[in-house]
Amino acid sequence: MDTTKRFRGITAPLWPIRYKPLPDELLSSWLVRLAHGHGLKVQTFCNLIFGNRLQVWNRDIDRLAPSWLVDTLALHTGTSLAAAYGTTLKVYDGILFHNPRPSGHLNWILSLKIYHRIREGFGQQFCPLCLAGDATPYFRKAWRLSLSTTCPWHRCMLRDRCHACGAAASFFRMDFGIEAGESDDETITVSRCHECTANLAAAPTMAPAVADADALEKLVEMASAVAGRSPPSQRVIDELAVLRHLCALMLSTRHSIALRQHLLAVHSLVDPIEPTAKRIPFESLDLATRHVLLQCGVWMLNDLGSRLGTAVRVGALRYNHLLRDFDGAPDWYRTMVGMAIPHRKGHPSRRLARA
Ligand SMILES: [Zn+2]
Ligand SMILES: [Zn+2]
Numbered sequence: 001m002d003t004t005k006r007f008r009g010i011t012a013p014l015w016p017i018r019y020k021p022l023p024d025e026l027l028s029s030w031l032v033r034l035a036h037g038h039g040l041k042v043q044t045f046c047n048l049i050f051g052n053r054l055q056v057w058n059r060d061i062d063r064l065a066p067s068w069l070v071d072t073l074a075l076h077t078g079t080s081l082a083a084a085y086g087t088t089l090k091v092y093d094g095i096l097f098h099n100p101r102p103s104g105h106l107n108w109i110l111s112l113k114i115y116h117r118i119r120e121g122f123g124q125q126f127c128p129l130c131l132a133g134d135a136t137p138y139f140r141k142a143w144r145l146s147l148s149t150t151c152p153w154h155r156c157m158l159r160d161r162c163h164a165c166g167a168a169a170s171f172f173r174m175d176f177g178i179e180a181g182e183s184d185d186e187t188i189t190v191s192r193c194h195e196c197t198a199n200l201a202a203a204p205t206m207a208p209a210v211a212d213a214d215a216l217e218k219l220v221e222m223a224s225a226v227a228g229r230s231p232p233s234q235r236v237i238d239e240l241a242v243l244r245h246l247c248a249l250m251l252s253t254r255h256s257i258a259l260r261q262h263l264l265a266v267h268s269l270v271d272p273i274e275p276t277a278k279r280i281p282f283e284s285l286d287l288a289t290r291h292v293l294l295q296c297g298v299w300m301l302n303d304l305g306s307r308l309g310t311a312v313r314v315g316a317l318r319y320n321h322l323l324r325d326f327d328g329a330p331d332w333y334r335t336m337v338g339m340a341i342p343h344r345k346g347h348p349s350r351r352l353a354r355a
Contacts, residue, residue, distance in 0.1 A: 018077040022138050024227060027062050027087040029139035031073065032172050032190050042172055057172055060112050062144060064102060065090045089144060095226065095237055096145070098328065107244050110146050111284045122160040122286060124169045126191075127151035131201035137191035139171060142227035146283045147240070149208070149291040150216075152224040156205035160287045164198035209291060211267045215298040222298070238330035239301055244282070245326045246297040249317060253279045262316035263296035304333075308340035 017037035021030045035045035046056045054068060061069060065088035074084035085091070089109055093100055096108040105111070110123035125143040130151060142148050143158060150157055161168055171190035191201045210216055222240060225232040232240075250260035251273075264271055272289040273280070282290065300307045311317055319341040323329055 013076070014078055015076045018079075020077065020079050021083055021087045022134075022136070023229075024140040024142060025087055026139045026141050026144065027065065027070065027073075027084075028172055029190055030087050031056075031061075031069075033136065033138060034073065034077070036189075062087075062141070063089045063100075063106065063109060087141070089141060091141070092145075092226070095232060096147075096240060105281050105283060107283070108146050108240070109283060110144050111281070113284075121284065122168045123283075124171070125158040125160045125287065126169055126200060127154055127156065127158050128201050128203040128205055129154040129156060131191045134191075134201075137189045137201060139190060140227070142223065145223070145226065146285070146290055147219075147226065147294070148223050149287055149294060150220060150223075152220050152227070154205070155208070155220075157208050157291070158287060159200070159203055159205075162193035162195060162198055162200060163203035165193060165196040167193055167195035169200060170194055209288075211269055211292055211295040212299045214302055215295040218302060219294050219298045238333070241326075241328065241330065242304070242333050243294070243297045243301055245322075245329070246300055247282045247293055248325070249321060250293050250296065251279060251282060251285075252321075254321075256318055257321055258316045259311060260293070260296070262311055262314060263299070264292075267296065267299070269296075305336045305340055308337065312340060 015034070015038070017034060019030070019033055019037055031046075032042050035042040038045060040048070043057070049072060050056060050068070054066075056069065059066075065085060070084045070088065071081070073079065074081050089106075090100070092108070097106050100106055110125070111121050112123040113121035123144065124139070125148060126139060127143070130140070130153065131137045148158060159169075171192075171194065191199060193200055208216060222232075222236060222243070225236045226240070246259070249257055250263065252259070260273070261271065269292060272292050273285075282293070285293070300311075308322065312319060319337065322337045322340075323334065
C-alpha cells in the first residue's frame with residue numbers, strides 16, 4: 001500500500017486498523033501498535049494525524065495524557081474515552097500520587113528524562129517472559145512504576161535495558177532507523193531493541209534477589225494490587241504512601257537520618273548507593289537499587305510500630321522526620337509514630353504537630 005492510500009484511510013472517521021488497548025497497555029505502546037498496524041513508521045503515522053506542530057515523542061505522553069492525542073485515538077479506533085484514558089499513568093492519580101503537576105517529579109512514576117526524544121533514563125521496564133507470551137507484544141503501565149521490580153506472573157526480575165547492547169528500552173524509537181518502504185508490519189514489534197534490534201522477549205531472566213522473603217511477598221502483592229483491574233483498597237493506598245515516605249527517608253542526605261544504613265545493616269546488605277552521590281529521587285534509581293530499598297521499606301511496614309521504635313532508639317532517625325514532608329499521612333501511621341516514641345506517648349499528636 002502506498003502512503004497516499006494509507007493517508008486516505010487515516011483521515012476517515014474510523015481508521016482501517018482499530019486495535020483496542022490490551023490489558024494494562026500503555027498509551028505509547030498502543031499508539032506504536034496502531035502505526036505499525038497501518039504499515040507506517042511511528043513518526044510518519046504521527047505526522048499524518050497530528051501534523052508536525054504537535055510533537056509526540058519529545059514528551060512523556062503516558063504521563064501527560066494529552067487530550068488531543070488520547071481523544072483522537074479513541075475517536076478513530078472506536079474505543080471508549082474511559083478505556084483510552086485508562087492507558088495513561090493518570091489513572092494512578094489518587095492512588096500513587098495526588099494532584100500531579102505536568103512536569104517535575106511524580107511519586108512512583110519512573111522518570112524517563114526525555115530530551116528531544118532521546119530517553120536517557122532507564123524508566124521503561126519490561127518482563128521478557130510477558131513479551132514472549134504475548135500474541136502481540138506490548139508494554140504495560142505497571143512497568144513504568146518505581147514500585148514494580150519483579151513480574152508478579154513470572155516471578156522474575158523485570159529488565160530496564162537491552163540484554164545485548166545495554167540501551168534503554170524505548171520501543172517508540174525502534175523503527176526510526178528503518179527507511180520508508182522497508183518496514184514490514186509483520187515483523188516490526190515493540191519488543192525489538194531500537195538500537196540493535198535484539199529481541200527483548202528473548203532476554204535472559206533472573207530470579208529476584210531476596211533481602212527478606214516476607215517483605216518481597218508483600219511487595220509483589222502491593223504492586224499487583226495497583227496493577228489489578230479494580231482500584232486497590234484504601235489500606236493499600238495508605239501503605240503505599242507510608243512506603244514511599246520511608247523510601248524518601250532512606251535516600252535523605254540529612255546527617256541526622258541514617259535509616260538506609262540501619263536497614264541495610266539489619267539485613268546484612270551492602271549499600272547499593274555510592275556514598276558520595278547526591279540525593280537522587282527514588283524514581284530515578286536503577287532497578288536493582290529500588291529492589292533492595294523497597295524490600296527494606298516493606299520490612300518496616302510489616303511490623304511498623306516496633307521497627308520504627310527500634311530505628312529511633314538506635315538513632316537512625318528522629319521522631320519529627322517521620323511526619324515532616326509527609327502531607328496526608330494516614331491516621332494509623334500518625335498514631336503508630338506517636339506510640340513508637342515512648343517518652344512522647346502521652347501527647348503524641350500535640351507534640352508531633354509542633355515538630
Ligand atoms: Zn512477566
Ligand atoms: Zn540492543
